Amino acid sequence: MAEAEIDPITLAVLAGRMEQIADEMDATLFRSAFNPIIAEAHDASHGLYDAKTGDTLIQGKSGLPIFVGVMAFAVKAVIEKAAHDGDLADGDVYIFNDAHIGGTHLSDMRLVRPYFRDGELFCYLASVGHWHDLGGAVPGNYNPSAREVFQEAVVLPPVKLVRAGVVQTDIIDIILRNTRLPQSARGDLNGQLSALDLGVKRLDALLDSYGADTVSAAFTKLGDRAEALMRTELADLPDGRWEATDYLDNDGITDTALPIKVALDVKGDHLTIDFKGTAPVTAGPVNIALPTTIACCYVAIKHIFPSLPANAGVMRPITIKVPDDSLLSAEFPAPTGGYTETILRMIDVIFSAAAQAIPERIVANAYGTINALSIAGQRANGQRWVMFSFYGGGHGGSLESDGLNHGNAPISTATIPPAEILEAAYPVMFRQWALRPDSAGPGTHRGGLGAIYEIELLEEEAEAFLFGERGRFAPQGVAGGADAAKNRFTYETDKGWAEPELASKKVGIPLKRGQRVRLETPGGGGYGPPDQRTPGAIARDVALGFLSQARADEVYGTGWRGAGS
């Protein structure tokens, strides 16, 4: 397509218009989705992608951060499929969830739609959303003991869900037969199709008023601008090499710690991120595919430089090196269901390494696990129920302030369903939903507090499943700050309270009426040396019950005693 010149003012106007289209697609799905992971937790994303490369051009602001980098791979997979089949047509919509080519995990259903203008392919629109259940061994698909993707969920490669405007109902039938919650799946699918319809309508209107050439030129320019922004930020950093290592508890099968290692190398306006030394592919599901690894680097970078746009140009001055056999470049059919835990650890090590160079721009580690906890059973009338949610923890301290208490994971913007909504929908009662004292990492600015959730079963029996992390290795402080408390999960048995052998991962815990599970999540790491925290701030934490006196004395010394809070 011929490239028109575009003035900077039209570019600014068009950038806003296109971002609004993606935002509106997000909003459409959030409102109409059936499952709360999309509707409440916003575990979804939409955007516009390059016709030739699949690179991200524009992505919505309200979707899940990790998708900002990963969606391009879903589009690339469809571009390859269409090139192979040679039958791309206007009105097609592809669907798939295969995580090894599209990134993240099998729960994320991706829809990709080519957008044609005057008979010519102009760009792609895509929608991704986390579905409630897609079969597999564990309801909700967080199976910590999976050894292959086949135990995680049904795997759908890129196929045409809509063929030149005609919905292929047999594809829908296949999908709905492979989920425990067909109605929820159908509702979410409808929502994603509506979002794509809307994107097409809005893009039509935009091209009508500005012309295809101008919009196309804007696409090119936005990529160049993103690259220029990234280069300027990198050039401002000191040259050098900084390393950090952290660990995953285990892979859910063997209780062996798994190192995640990174080296950041800055030279001029270029950055190399090298994961040499990271553990090899594991039998259990803490592997991730290469697209996820690249997307995760983008998330970490954007947290450090929040004003960078959601555009592939950002990654041009960055080289990412991943060893071939590492758990960060796993191949089919290695299980990837726990990808959230691995990418959270990647963000932690990137922050810890960068803090050595630019501590003022870095926050200490957040709680570092999403704690996917599901409790499932059958009611007296035979109806199945699955309560599935992610749980929160503390954010890290920063140069300006203590960390946030009970925040969401850095890869997500998900809110948590209210206890009253969960109690109304499922036969459980929360005995406690509270902040967890002594969980914050000490520091000049301490981390935020984690939480305690204690859940009691009100039906005759059920089973609990947990996929979590940080049970063995605590979230780290930066710039001299100390580590937070580790994750702790306990559950009631006939013989009293028990803990999983693998710390934060366990399948099929039997529960009877009146028995409880208790999840105590990590706080955030501290920022700056604890001995520089003001006595008044320490005394206030003690007065509020955030910190016990004994723990205060232990980590800060007794100098705070007598200080007014």
Next chain:
Amino acid sequence: MSIVGVDVGGTFTDIFILDEATGKASVAKVPTTRPDQSGGFLAGIKSAGDDLSAMRTVVHGTTAGTNALLERKGAKIGLITTQGFRDTLEMRRRDRRATWGLRGDFDPVVPRDRRLQVPERTLADGTIETPIDLAAVEAAAHDLLAMGCEAVALVFINAYANPANEQAAAQALRALWPNPHVSVSSEILPEIREFERTSTTALNAYLQPEVAGYLTRLEAGLRDGGFGGEFLLVQSNGGVMAVDTACRLPVRTALSGPAAGVIAAAYIATSASYADIITGDVGGTSFDVSLIADGQSALAPQTSIDFGMVVRTPMIEITTIGAGGGSIAWVDKGGLLNIGPESAGSDPGPVAYGRGNDRPTVTDANIVLGRIDADKPIGGGLETLDVDAAKRAIDTHVGTPLGLVTEDAAEAILKVANARMAGAIRLVSIERGHDPQRFSFMPFGGGGALHACALVDECELARALVPRFPGVTSALGCVIADMRQDFVQTINTSLNALDEDELGAMIQQHADEGMRLLDASGVRFGGRDVQIELDMAYAGQTHTVAVPIPLQMNDGHVTPPDRNAIANAFEEAYRAAFSRLLDGGVQRVLNLRTSTIGRRPKFDLSTLAPGQDKADAEPYGSRPVRIAGAWHDTALYDRLTLPVGTIVDGPAILAQPDTTILVEPGFRASVDTYGNLIIERQAAS
């Protein structure tokens, strides 16, 4: 007798007085006093005449509540809650301040040591699992009093499903609490979702001593001046309430001021036969947009006043973006021109104000292009504006980085600012299924009318309508707003299992309470209405659709709606929202919402209209104004003297004390019979 509307804003207190006998209206503007706004309020009222006994009704739109929340100047309060749920207020819904960056923390309005727990528990189905321990409630209350709390909030888990424990605790609490400042969640918001209910109840308690004190001082001041009528407050839902209701439910005033403006806009537009409008208020730091379809403004179920400070009570839906007159224009490291969100506000304000800001703002661009009269600035109390300083700032921060001369850079700033404002208009219109071509743009406040033609063009709106007194729109809204009470009750059942009689009884209870409040207010109403809506969804969905249900009432007695009618209404509302239904989906009813409305008499806006003397229709001068890349010699008019029927073709500037209107080339402005200015594209010829 007269009806008086008083809107207290950040800078000015606006007064609108309607003489009921003559139908004549008058307006006044006095400086707002701070921190106690009651001084300016009373001074403003008295500027219209010392005899307050001639006033029948005084209606107040207030920002006292909003400011107390934003500036964290509420009372020292405590919270008593269910064992195990002490931290709900602080844990929020596990959100964070910004998607990117992870920085910052959060201080709730009640710190943890003043959040006390008592043994009690109700289950989701309403079963009392643990009865309330009243001795523990009393002990907690004494502890909070000993800590110096002036107000208390009471929130029990699942109290929406069965308020018995909470009500028993409330009774014990009120028996010993030394003042009326006891906020109880099942009275304020008997709706599922504990964080939203806790936040709303706690913020009510936080505001109660402050707002009740302020309103009591005002009322005493009015009575001392001989006032013997009713004193009413505008709520965030755009309706008014009696002063005693406001003292009990101050959280309902959180968006009082802007809501009154939208109500007035709806009335002005409907009177002028343009019932579909989009209002735009260009302030110092923000652009506030609201959509009125067929004379009705949309209500949003909740809003966040600030991070973690959620108020869930129906509010006029107002969308705000950070692009106002004081928003700063800057070029980022990638070479893209941005407007805001950083703002110079009104202090120090634009560069041309000469108060220390040296980064260019939207207003500076308007000044450099001749759109604002540098020798006669409005509002700010300045003698002149420093045009050269504004030019230098634009050159340094925008012109040089983009390679543009000053005038082009200034136009670029306006173009990007207008694009952002247009984005907000699209958000409230296209994104919610409204076709902008049906809508008129109504600027109010000081700055909007400069951007009206650009926004009409950019969004393909039908026209712009500039009210005769855009600066006192909110005060006018106070005078005409209806009295309105909103009630909610969570039901949470499948439609099949819905007990129609029980639903009828809930509606009856809401209606009776609403009518009692209308009776108690002493206000004469032109009519009364009860409206209901059900929040409904398919089983499994968490987002609900608001479903209006036709209600039958005879002699105040409610006929319960039947399930079939509800099912049909749901399908209609659902299809309208998402264009497809879910085959075989089970319909659920989450909440009942009832509104009781007392219609207040309206007045004829044509009494505000100017005269007919054609001699006043001539320009008083001209100056060069830059529009679309060229300087135009532009006629200047005194807007308020223009007689009805005047037609002015662009380019033209119409000035009045509280705003400046730009009619761009290709547009034609005419003065309608109410004194509104209607700006439309000139017919292509």
